[in-house]
Amino acid sequence: MSISHSDPAPSVAALYFDGRSARAHPVTLTLHGHDLHLDGAGLSRIDALPAVRLSEPMGQAARIITFADGAHVEVRDHAALAVLLAASGQRDSTIVRWSFQPRAVLALLAGLLCALWFAWQFGLPWAARQAAPHVPDEVVTALSQQTLAWVDGGVMTASTLDVQRQQSLRSALDAAARVDGQSLTHALMFRSGGAMGANAFALPDGTLIVTDQLVALAGNDDEVLAVLLHELGHARSRHGTRMLLQGSVSALFMAWYLGDVSSLLAMAPTALIQAGYSRDMEREADDFAARMLRRQGLSPALLADMLEKLAAAHDKDAHSPDSLPAWLSSHPDTAERIARLRNGDFMLN
C-alpha cells in the first residue's frame, strides 16, 4: 500500500525513554514511507520499520515500541496509533487477534472443553489400558501392600469366620481360578467389614479381600465364588492399576490447572474423579466371572443373585455413603448388569 504525498503523515504523541536514564521525553512519532520519525525537544531519530518492535495490544495498557539500541516509547493514544499502524500495513499475530475477539475466545473455550472431555472420556482410559501392562510388578505389589496396610489400619478388623468355611471357600476358588490349565495368581483374605459392611474387592496384585458380612449374606459358597471370580476378573485385567493411572494423571492436571489459585482446591475434584471402576470394566469382570462359573458347571445367574442381595443390603443402610461398595456406586447400571447375567447375553469366548 502506498501513501500519497498529499495525505498528512499519521502522527502519534508518545513518551520517549532512552534506556540510560528514567527521564521521560515527550515526542511525536510520524511515519514517512517505511521510516519511523521521532521528534521532541532536542532529540530526533529515524528508524526503519523492520528494526523496531511493537508490543502486542493489551487493552488500555500503553503499547511499547522498542528500538534496536534498547530505547523505547510508550504510546497511550491508541486511536492515533491505530491510524499509523494501518498506514504501515502492520498486522497483529494470530495469537494476539484470537485473544481479543470475543467470538474467537468463545470458540476456543468450546474447543478446549470438547478436547478435555474427549481426552478424559476416551484418551485417558485408552492410554491407561496401554500403560497398565508395563507397570513393573514391584510397583503393583507395593501399591497393593500399601492399600492392605490401610485396610488393616482401622477400616477393617480380623475375620471371625470359622476356619473350615474359610478353607472350603479357598479350595473352591483355587479350583475355579484356572485359565488354560494355568492357575491365576491370587490370594484370598477374610476380614470383618466394619463400616464397609458386605463387600469384596481386588487389589491390583490379585489379592482378594472378602468381608464376613458378604459371606453371611450369600446363601452358599457358590454365590461367594461368583463374586470372587468377578473381583479376580478386575485384578486379571489390571483394572485397579488402570484406574490408579487415570486418577494420577487427572490429579496432576487438576493440580496444575488450579495450582495458580490454591493447590488445596485441587484435592476435591480428584476424589470425585476416582469414584470407581468404569461401566466397561464392570462388564468385562462380569463376563470373566460368567465364563469361569460356566466352566465349573455353575450358572452365571449366581452373580446376578449376589448383586441383587448386595444392592438390597446397602440400600438398607443408605444413610452412610461409605458403606456403598465401589462396584455398586453406578447404581442404575446394577439392574442392567443383573439382567445381562440372567439372560446370558455376555461374551462367552
Place this chain on the structure above:
Amino acid sequence: MNNPFDQQAAVPAAGNPFVPPAANPQREPVLFSGRGAEYFGIWIVNLVLTVLTLGIYSAWAKVRRLQYFYRHTTLGGSAFDYHGDPRAILKGRVIGFLLLLAYNLSFQYSPVAGIVVAVVLAAVMPELLRRSLRFRAHNTSWRGLRFAFDGDTRGAYAVFLMWPLITVLSAYLLGPLWHQRLKRYQFDCARYGDTRFAIDAPVAAFYKVYGLALLVVLLGIAGTVALLWPFAAANPVVFMFLPMLLIVLALFVQPYLAARLQNLVWNHTRLGAHRFESTVSARRLYLITLTNLLGIVCTLGLFMPFAQIRVSRYRLGCVTLLCAGAIDDFVAGQSADAAATGEGAADLFDVDIAL
C-alpha cells in the same frame, strides 16, 4: 524509627522543592488497570496452547501473563514492563521437572538413592533460586530502566538452606525469623537503576503476624475437636473430617497472612530516600478471596482470570510510593548502573524456577 503510619496525615506536596522531603512526601499511588474480561482472552489462549503443546507453551504463556499484569501497573504515569525470555523460563521448567522426577523416582528405587538425590537437590536449589530472583528483577523495568538483584551465593545458601534447616530443627519456632531474613536478602540486594532498596522490618513484627495466625488455627482446631468429641465415641469416622477442617482454616488464615505480610514488608521498605506505604485490609482481602473461591468453584475454574485480576487490583492499589521530593526529580537522577551491562553475559546461565 521509620514508621510509615506517621505519614498518613501528610498532604500531597504541591511540588514545592523547598519543603523538606521527608516531612512532606509526594504521594504517588500504584495504579492497576487490568480488566478481567480482557485478561480472560489471554488466559484462555494460553491455556489452550499449553494443553495442545503438552505444557511447552506454558513458558510463553507466563511471559504474556506477566506482560499483561506489568503493563497494566502504572506509577507516576509510566507502566512497568516484563522482558523475560520464554526460552530461559522453559529451561527452568525442564530443570524443575527433572529434579522433581528424579526425587520421586529415586525413593521408589532405594532409600539410599533417594537421600543422595535429596542432598544434591538441597545443594543446587539455593543457587537456582538466587538466579531466579536475579532473572525476575533484571527482566522488570520501569521508564526504560531495569531493576536488578545482586545477592551473593553465600546469602542464598543462608536463606534457602541454612535457615529452613534451623526452622525445622526448632519445630518451626524460628520460622518468622527465617521469613524476615529472606525478605532482607530479597530487598537489601535489589536496586532500581542505581538506587538501592533497603528493608528494616523488625523480627518482632513477623512474630506478631504469624503468632496471631497460629492462634486462630489452634482455636479453630480446639473448637472443632470439642464439638466433635461427643460424636467420636459413637463413630470415630468423624475424625476423618479433621484434614478438611485444616483446609478450611488455611483458606481462612491465608488472606490474613498475605495482607499483614504485604503491609509489613512494604511499610518498612525504602528505595533510596523514598519509602512505600501499603494499606491492605485483611478483611477486604478475605472477602475478595472468598468470593473468588466461590466464583471459581461455581464456574469450574473459568472465573480464575477474573479472580487474579481482582486480587491484583486490590493488592497493588493499596501501595503508594512516598516520594521524597517531586517524582520527576527522582527519575531524572536515575541512570542505568554501569555494572548492569555486564549482566548480558550471565543470560546464558539464567533460569527461572517458580518459587
